[in-house]
Each structure stands twice: as structure tokens, then as C-alpha cells.
Amino acid sequence: MFASRAWDGGRAGFSSVDASLLDRSVSRFAPAAPLYAQIAESLLEQIESGELPPGARLPSEREWSEALGVNRMTLRRALRLLGAQGLLVRRRGDGTYVAKPKIERQAAHLVPFTKGMERRGYLPGARVITLEKRPAETAVAHELRIPVSAPVFFVRRLRLINREPVMLERFTAPAHRFPGLERHDLSNRSLYDVMEKEYGVIVVRARQSLEPVAAAEYEAEVLEVEPGVPLMLERRLGFDQDDEPVEYGEDLYRGDRFRFVTENALLES
Amino acid sequence: MFASRAWDGGRAGFSSVDASLLDRSVSRFAPAAPLYAQIAESLLEQIESGELPPGARLPSEREWSEALGVNRMTLRRALRLLGAQGLLVRRRGDGTYVAKPKIERQAAHLVPFTKGMERRGYLPGARVITLEKRPAETAVAHELRIPVSAPVFFVRRLRLINREPVMLERFTAPAHRFPGLERHDLSNRSLYDVMEKEYGVIVVRARQSLEPVAAAEYEAEVLEVEPGVPLMLERRLGFDQDDEPVEYGEDLYRGDRFRFVTENALLES
Numbered sequence: 081m082f083a084s085r086a087w088d089g090g091r092a093g094f095s096s097v098d099a100s101l102l103d104r105s106v107s108r109f110a111p112a113a114p115l116y117a118q119i120a121e122s123l124l125e126q127i128e129s130g131e132l133p134p135g136a137r138l139p140s141e142r143e144w145s146e147a148l149g150v151n152r153m154t155l156r157r158a159l160r161l162l163g164a165q166g167l168l169v170r171r172r173g174d175g176t177y178v179a180k181p182k183i184e185r186q187a188a189h190l191v192p193f194t195k196g197m198e199r200r201g202y203l204p205g206a207r208v209i210t211l212e213k214r215p216a217e218t219a220v221a222h223e224l225r226i227p228v229s230a231p232v233f234f235v236r237r238l239r240l241i242n243r244e245p246v247m248l249e250r251f252t253a254p255a256h257r258f259p260g261l262e263r264h265d266l267s268n269r270s271l272y273d274v275m276e277k278e279y280g281v282i283v284v285r286a287r288q289s290l291e292p293v294a295a296a297e298y299e300a301e302v303l304e305v306e307p308g309v310p311l312m313l314e315r316r317l318g319f320d321q322d323d324e325p326v327e328y329g330e331d332l333y334r335g336d337r338f339r340f341v342t343e344n345a346l347l348e349s
Numbered sequence: 350m351f352a353s354r355a356w357d358g359g360r361a362g363f364s365s366v367d368a369s370l371l372d373r374s375v376s377r378f379a380p381a382a383p384l385y386a387q388i389a390e391s392l393l394e395q396i397e398s399g400e401l402p403p404g405a406r407l408p409s410e411r412e413w414s415e416a417l418g419v420n421r422m423t424l425r426r427a428l429r430l431l432g433a434q435g436l437l438v439r440r441r442g443d444g445t446y447v448a449k450p451k452i453e454r455q456a457a458h459l460v461p462f463t464k465g466m467e468r469r470g471y472l473p474g475a476r477v478i479t480l481e482k483r484p485a486e487t488a489v490a491h492e493l494r495i496p497v498s499a500p501v502f503f504v505r506r507l508r509l510i511n512r513e514p515v516m517l518e519r520f521t522a523p524a525h526r527f528p529g530l531e532r533h534d535l536s537n538r539s540l541y542d543v544m545e546k547e548y549g550v551i552v553v554r555a556r557q558s559l560e561p562v563a564a565a566e567y568e569a570e571v572l573e574v575e576p577g578v579p580l581m582l583e584r585r586l587g588f589d590q591d592d593e594p595v596e597y598g599e600d601l602y603r604g605d606r607f608r609f610v611t612e613n614a615l616l617e618s
Contacts, residue, residue: 114567120565128487129491166562186617187559190615218394287612288610289608290456292580293435296389308577311561340456342457345458345556346459347551348455348458
């Protein structure tokens with residue numbers, strides 16, 4: 081399956097780029113896809129099929145463009161295209177590598193970050209950047225069905241897996257539902273765990289949306305990526321067991337580390 | 350709701366940026382979010398609440414930074430942050446405007462593009478870029494459960510709404526299921542419609558994934574956006590009424606025009 085790549089072995093040899101694939105694409109409609117896009121597609125195939133496993137180092141652009149019989153600019157454009165999709169990682173002064181496979185999040189279900197990561201064998205962590213009580217702004221108040229300027233808790237946390245920063249979380253909750261929230265250690269505990277154990281509030285369902293965004297300078301800095309790289313913005317309005325809105329979240333996931341999957345999307349009639 | 354913005358009127362006046370909001374955020378944990386991020390958040394609130402409706406023109410950076418009492422670089426960074434999220438649109442030599450609201454796609458359901466757009470009152474269209482028969486590459490063959498190099502149809506189409514390019518579609522289907530597919534006019538018909546009416550194949554469910562990616566040069570050119578802007582890559586493996594995989598799709602949506610929503614995500618136990 082495309083999202084649980086079946087690695088078929090450890091063959092990382094780069095002679096395996098099959099140059100015969102490059103001229104197969106005789107388009108019947110103009111304009112045809114350019115040569116670099118076709119090279120990228122064939123390289124993508126090799127990554128997805130496991131011929132090029134995660135961590136494999138690519139040959140130098142000079143050697144490789146000669147082997148393929150294309151000019152360096154064409155090859156570079158193909159590599160940029162795959163780099164933009166998070167499939168290749170460039171390490172300065174070193175070389176280009178095949179990226180680690182992405183971690184899956186469920187797009188159709190509500191899976192708390194901590195639980196989702198633990199289930200996949202990762203060690204999740206959190207670093208609190210901001211925790212403050214402040215008046216609710218108009219849009220957030222509307223979402224949470226509280227008066228404008230009513231007090232809310234606002235939390236900004238950096239989420240880590242295996243000590244690597246992978247997600248920047250912004251979280252707003254009505255203060256009257258969680259008195260004393262600031263006293264709990266949110267760097268060592270899941271927010272959902274605190275909400276349930278300390279306040280008896282269980283988020284049972286949510287409205288969620290996903291949007292691709294470019295990393296701003298501050299976001300790039302804390303997530304340790306380059307400014308401008310693609311991130312996934314997940315917005316979430318969570319409802320408790322009485323169907324009251326109790327949290328409004330905006331999570332920014334690193335696009336090179338995550339994909340959002342719906343296992344069984346049924347045709348809408 | 351955050352994804353169906355409730356515009357509360359036509360007040361586009363820019364004096365409405367509330368400078369008093371700027372000093373509310375006294376962080377209890379270092380490092381605090383920088384000033385420009387706070388300005389961006391407050392501007393975002395005004396966009397989401399409808400105080401700043403779509404199409405509203407922003408004042409000049411000079412006037413505005415003076416009114417806010419911040420330097421121009423700080424304001425510019427805040428605007429770049431919102432621009433990166435597709436909320437602002439810069440028109441060269443003219444000014445900056447609040448972007449149109451995004452169109453919603455269902456993340457948890459399979460909704461054919463044509464049907465989804467028509468339901469929302471848009472006029473969908475398609476322009477065929479590539480339609481060819483070619484041998485299946487390893488990964489695609491594996492997905493479609495056909496032998497490597499078995500013939501597949503490969504289609505690249507540009508999808509339009511109201512004549513504006515908004516999505517670039519790549520579609521692969523096993524050739525033996527759709528003999529003569531190339532004879533059908535795919536610029537005027539939905540692929541799902543052709544599959545059903547001409548071949549009796551109905552895609553009833555799919556495995557889908559969403560990833561944020563940066564627009565490569567070719568993609569940017571056909572989608573009429575700047576290279577590097579965020580796009581949403583939706584991959585889809587579609588199964589027919591006999592649960593056979595019949596289509597593998599990779600759709601690239603403009604990030605400034607779409608968001609992907611799950612209306613009712615239930616807590617996974």
C-alpha cells in the first residue's frame with residue numbers, strides 16, 4: 081500500500097535508475113510533461129517500491145546525470161521536485177538521501193497525539209512554549225460558544241517524537257471548564273489525560289480540517305526545518321461527552337514526517 | 350464554524366486592527382511568541398470573524414505599521430505568515446487582499462471532484478494534458494494488483510472551477526478493465542462517469558492520504574501559482590463493487606483554494 085511501503089529489499093544501487101523509462105512517455109496531447117518530471121516520477125517509483133530504501137544516499141549530480149544522459153539542470157529539477165514532497169533530504173556539504181517514511185495520522189478519526197505516537201512505537205514528548213489565561217478573541221469565542229473576551233487558557237507546545245520536534249500545537253480552552261489548568265505539568269502529560277483525570281472532561285468527537293501551509297520563520301525555527309517548507313495545519317474543534325465545545329486546536333505538523341490517511345473512504349451518495 | 354466562516358457583515362475598515370490586543374500576551378514560559386506572530390494571530394481573528402471579509406484590500410504597509418506602532422519589518426513578517434497560509438493574496442503593483450474562502454473537500458469520504466464542485470455551485474471543467482497507454486511501474490502495479498509492466502492508462506488532467514485551474518490530477522487504471530478508454534472525451538466527462546456508464550465499474554470505496562507539498566515549477570505553471578507555494582497531495586487507491594483496485598490517483602490541490610474537512614471525527618478507543 082502506498083502508505084505502508086512494502087520495502088522489497090535493500091538494493092540501493094543507483095544504476096537501477098532505468099533510463100529506458102525516460103522515453104516511454106510519448107504524449108498524445110500537448111503539452112507533454114517535461115523530462116525532469118518524468119525522471120522524478122521514475123525515481124519516485126523506485127523509492128515507493130523500496131528499490132531505494134530510506135536512508136539510501138544518492139550519487140553525485142555529476143555522475144548521475146552522466147549515467148542518465150541528461151543535463152545536470154534537468155536532474156536537479158527532478159530532485160527539487162521530490163525534495164519538495166519530503167521524499168529526499170539534502171544535508172549541507174554531504175549529499176542527498178532518501179527520507180524516512182512518513183508517520184501516519186488518521187484523517188477520519190480523533191486520535192490524541194500521545195496515544196497515536198505511542199501506538200506506533202515512538203516516544204512522544206512536549207515542551208511548553210506559552211501557557212496563559214487571556215480574553216477570548218471573536219472567532220475562537222464563537223467556536224467555543226462563550227462570550228467574546230471570556231477568559232480562555234491558551235497553550236503553545238512543541239511536540240516531539242524521539243526528541244525530534246515534529247509538531248507545533250496551539251490550544252485554546254474555556255477557563256471556567258478547567259480551573260487551575262496552569263498548575264498541571266503539560267510538558268509531561270497529555271492534555272487529554274489532564275482534562276479527563278482532573279476535570280472529568282472527555283473529548284469524544286471533533287470537527288477537523290487539514291490545510292497545507294508554508295512554514296513561517298518562527299515555526300521553521302522551532303520545528304527545525306527551513307522556512308517555506310510545507311507543513312500540515314490541522315484545526316480541531318473538540319466536543320465533550322455533553323456535546324459542548326471544550327477545545328479549539330491548531331496543530332502544525334512537519335510535512336516531511338507525517339501523512340494523513342483515511343483507510344476506508346466510502347463513496348458519498 | 351472555522352471552516353464555514355460566518356461573515357458578520359461588510360466592515361472592512363482597517364482601523365479595526367485592535368492594537369490593544371498586541372500586549373495581552375505576557376508569556377509565563379520562555380521563549381514567548383514573537384510580536385509579529387501575535388500581530389498575525391490578531392489579524393487572523395479579524396479575517397475569521399468576518400471583520401475583514403474576502404476581497405478586502407489591506408492598507409499600505411507604511412500607513413498600517415504607523416497605526417499599529419510597530420516597525421515595517423514586523424508587520425511584513427506577520428503578513429508573510431498569513432500569506433503562507435493562503436489567507437492573503439498579493440497582487441503585484443497593486444496591494445494585498447484578503448483571499449477568497451477555501452472550498453471544502455471531505456477528508457473522510459470519497460466525493461468525485463465533478464460532483465463535489467457542482468454541489469457547491471461551481472462549474473467544474475477539465476483539460477487533458479496526457480492520455481497514454483504504458484507499462485505499469487513497480488509501485489503502481491503493486492497497488493493495482495497487476496503484473497509489473499502490464500499495460501495501464503495514464504491520464505494527467507488539469508481540473509478547473511469557473512475556468513480557474515485549481516487541481517492537477519494524475520490517474521492510472523489497468524488497461525484491461527477499460528478497453529478503448531482513449532476514445533472517450535475526458536475533457537468534458539468525469540472519469541467516474543465514463544467508468545460507470547461505459548464499463549460498469551463503480552468506485553465504491555478508497556484508501557486516501559493527504560500530504561502537504563511545495564509546488565514544483567511545472568505544477569506551479571499549470572496551476573497558475575508561484576513555485577514553492579503549498580499544495581495538498583491527495584493519493585487515492587479506489588476499489589470497485591467487487592473490491593478490486595481499479596484506479597490509483599494522485600491529485601494536487603491548490604492550498605489557497607481548498608481545505609479538507611472531517612465533520613465528525615470520533616475518538617478512537
